[in-house]
Amino acid sequence: MTKPWISLSGIGAFAVLLLGVAPFVLTDHWLNNLGKYCCWAIAAVGIGLAWGRGGMLVMGQGVFFALGAYSMAMHLTLETAGDRIPGFMVLYDPLAPLPAFWEPFRSAGFTLLAIVVLPVVLAGVLGYALFKRRVKGAYFAILTQALAVALAILISSTIRETGGDTGLSDFKYFFGYVLNDPANKLMVYLIAAGLLVVCLLAVWQLYRSRFGELLVATRDAEERVRFLGYDPANVKLVAFVVSALMASIGGAMFVPIVGIITPAEIGAAASIMMIAGVAFGGRASLFGPALGAMAVGWGQSSLGSTWPEGWTYILGLLFVVVILFLPNGLSSLPARIAAARRKPDPQPTPAAPAAAVLEEVRS
């Protein structure tokens, strides 16, 4: 257990970099990109909690990302359209009214509430059903992934209601602020970066609480936790709901920053990309998921530009090499190097969670 002030000062330094330094040194374009990475990082922090600490491979975070993103996008679309019906709806059925489920999103308060409540309720119901029935491992991963695929197809096929594959875009206002104004763009960035810092603080606190220890215990030996009188389902449920909430917040901020949301951002590939960053950075560490997600986002923006085909190979290799040799991500590299220096170790030691999974599968 590291001393709390180390982690806290780390978060502090991170906050200063994001909120204090970045806006002054980065161009508008890169600041906006950084804002986008922050949104993915917010979702990644949640994945770190659920997967890294809780052992639940959440492959469908796109679903919760979508809840936040589409709630926000519907509100911004209505704000832009004013009294009119959004343009994309007109052609398919020019005289029909606004779909009923859009109506409440006119209200800013309702939208903010929906961004928080919708993922909590959905993750709560879903998690309750799954964890009480002790669904875990690959089953849980594939089920959540299937949900993301289903939602992406549903949105793609309901063009008039959701904008379909094209998605929702062209937002002019953000809760009354003109989005094109650079000052407001900066504000949106600062909110996203601020929320990322808040999420880091929240998981930092969760990790050092008794809940955090229970969560890790549940990951490593669920049966033993159960014998000790705790219900592992409840422990997992809380982690899953918090991670869903974070994905939703990330999604909500993605919309004003990137200016467009489409089903491709929430489907199978997008959900896996969210995990890529977490795996890369270090699933169980505090900063690993956020930094990993930002690194993958940056790689996509920069390497994807200079060498697009190569980037796909690099991304693929990243998955293979990191998972194979560094299951705890880059953040475990210093410790490994230190260990290797102390004593040459020809036999790679299995990762911490491995023993538990072994018990799960081979028994």
Next chain:
Amino acid sequence: MHVDALIAPLLNGSAQGALLLLAALGLSLTFGQMGVINMAHGEFLMIGAFAAYLVQQVITASDLSIPVALPVAFVVAGLFGLLLEVTIIQWMYRRPLDTLLVTVGVGLILQQAALQIFPSQGVPVEKPGWLDGQLNILGYEWPLRQLFTILLATVCVAALSAWLKYTSFGRRIRATVHNRDLAETSGISTRTVDRLTFFTGSGLAGVAGVAASLIGGTNSQMGAQYIIPAFLVVAAGGIGQLKGTIIAAWAVGVALSYFAYWTTGSLAQVLAFILVIVFLQLRPQGLFTVRTRSLA
């Protein structure tokens, strides 16, 4: 409503289910028997389809090339699977969830490689002439190609279950699945068993790829559409249960087809997914369970 309006989705759906079964059969070995979550299985399917195309470049008569392509695709995809097992998977048997992520990476690489090696628009795989035509069933003109998919799936299932049940190798596989340590103590080389199982599972994806190349496009993206449905089918059927996989694949295919008939093609996909997800919530162990405390 005519009889053929009711019978058509049933027959079409059975063929769709058969293709799904072919895609899932290999997974039921690698995932069901070995616990490896191979997300590159869809790309092995793609490799099978490209193998069929390459065979057709050598044997131009499509009447002959497809029967030749089936074993070729099996071996080629199987060898890719073996390569994956030897280089990566063998180090990861104790971390099954991590195999999922590693193979996602492998899938990405294979897709991009296919995009750069073959014409980006994809390649044609010609259907053999003896599959032209339809069979009249209660007034519905049922395409022969669909019957072929069903027969192919039947043959693969029969061969696989006979192999598992009657050969000594099959017995060794089953012994290893039930109790790896005991199998090893009894003198079974579990390493060889793992390799051969992975070879066979991947090879079956190759066979599925040949069937898929007769149904849709043969291009770098083709595998992606099969992977999640195939995993759902294996999960819904129950881990390590061939009969469960068969029933689940057929049920999903038929449901998909009836949904498509009653609603739209997109909505049918959504409904079929939700159906399986709800089923797995109600019965997470799948249709049938094997007597081990396994993944579920």
Next chain:
Amino acid sequence: MSTTSKRLRTLMATGAIGTSMALVLAGCGAKAGEETAASAASPAASCVDTSGSTVKLGFLNSLTGGMAISEKTVSNVLHMAADEINAAGGILGKKIEYIQEDGATDWPTFAEKTEKLLTQDCVAAIFGGWTSSSRKAVKPVVEKNNGLFFYPVQYEGLESSPNIYYTGATTNQQIIPAMDFLASQGVKKLFLAGSDYVFPRTANAIIKLYAAKLGIEIVGEEYVPLDKDDWTSQVAKIVAAKPDFIFNTINGSSNVGFIKAYYDAGLTAATTPIISVSIAEEEAPAMGHEVSGQYASWNYFQSLKTETNPKFIESWKAYPSSSGVTSDPMEAAYISMYLYKALVEAAGSFDVDAVNAAAKKNTITFDAPEGKVTLDGENHHISKPGHIGKINSSNQFDIVWASDKFIEPDPYLEGYDWFPADIRKQLVDAAG
């Protein structure tokens, strides 16, 4: 647990306060209703620098992901056209220096890369895009930054932007000629098959309106998600509906699955022909022999006998990454580069406003492989000939129908009385 959650709450509160402070500090930007010329309406000043001996242009195509199968070729043709122009002395004496970006088949990436090309690389214009979704992602960004975007693919119309030039067909240059052709063939019952996204949905909405006017009955309409190949269930419905003709707006490799299922079910070009708007010389080979005898509506075919077409085909065949065949979107991409050259030379400047002014003031033309096309300076589309081709066994198209003259672009279908005025008005309002 209670002390922990108390601490947690304190922390959360601190975070929330911090965030809201940041919000207050930064929130001095313009609010809705108080937009001034300085804040929202005026775009950022252009950073394009053409003082040197080169001009930077951006190419934005999906080189990875699902659409790479179509967009790679467009990217190659753009490179070829730029090389040709450079070999002939460049634009206004300046060599083209192009920056290729990957849209990665992801619409937010298209938006991000557009922003990057305009504000980081400071390109004078961007060429590319394929799907309507990619164009709709690029549109707000080029408009905000007052950039230029040249879009080379046929699309569903009902759009115009001062910052976009469309060198592919709008509906009245492809969909409507196709419908006229069907009417001339005596088609009475039509089935609509498409991929589930904006182009087929919009195109079919227009087709249904026009079909009503032509007295053609629509006997069915089916959509399948873009990335799904299996059309068997939908083809069974087509068989049951017994149409005279099928109007195909399917995009990408899903077309292969459609043609195979169609052929499996015993449908043939002799009994139930298909007219497509997304199958060209590039796509046909991947479909095998099943596709021959089917029709396609395009403006350009490789088999067109025009003065400039042989040269275009020859240069493409000689190009290193060539596939050997030319197609309509490739030709439209080729046009876009030369159209830009003509525009800049007419304006005498690379400045966006000057280019747009020149488009309005002058008659900009280009001797394209499809014939001499003329730019409409108001709606930024070009005139195009309508052609219907029939696929032969070598995957080329035999021209079976041609419009009697070049069709003037009419994206909002203002010249067509069957298109409801109230929809047009609502669309224009929503766009503005």
